[in-house]
Amino acid sequence: MKIAIVHGPNLNMLGKRDVNHYGMMTLDDINCHIQNTFPKVDFEFFQSNHEGAIIDFLQETACDAIVINAGAYTHTSIAIRDCLETIKLIKVEVHLSNIYEREAFRKINYIKDVVNQTFFGKKEQSYMDAVTYILEKMSNF
């Protein structure tokens, strides 16, 4: 069982972004934290600042489930939404910050209704909750 962890634009800049919203961890810290928390799970980590590259990755993935933080594309990308809608895997959306308690434009979410679940507002813990959700869901199959 392999889980893809997909990080969208600007998430490679974690550590330099607003710590109040995103926490202190860098992207490498978060990826290591995920792997260390779930040592028996095989992960594929992917980050891109490019919408098309994210879509290419999603279309080609051989993973069994997807965790995606689409970053700002969450609020703009019908293309990523359409891509996720086509993929018949367990898909979980995450956000470090609470997108529903920030600017109005962050309340627009093109992704939330083409994924199984969304976790947000708990900084890196949002990713851990997403992986736990997937593992529980897969153990029920």
Ligand SMILES: O=C1C[C@@](O)(C(=O)O)C[C@@H](O)[C@@H]1O
């Ligand atoms: O880049 C990001 C990160 C984010 O997805 C989050 O993880 O909280 C929230 C988005 O609104 C923002 O554009």
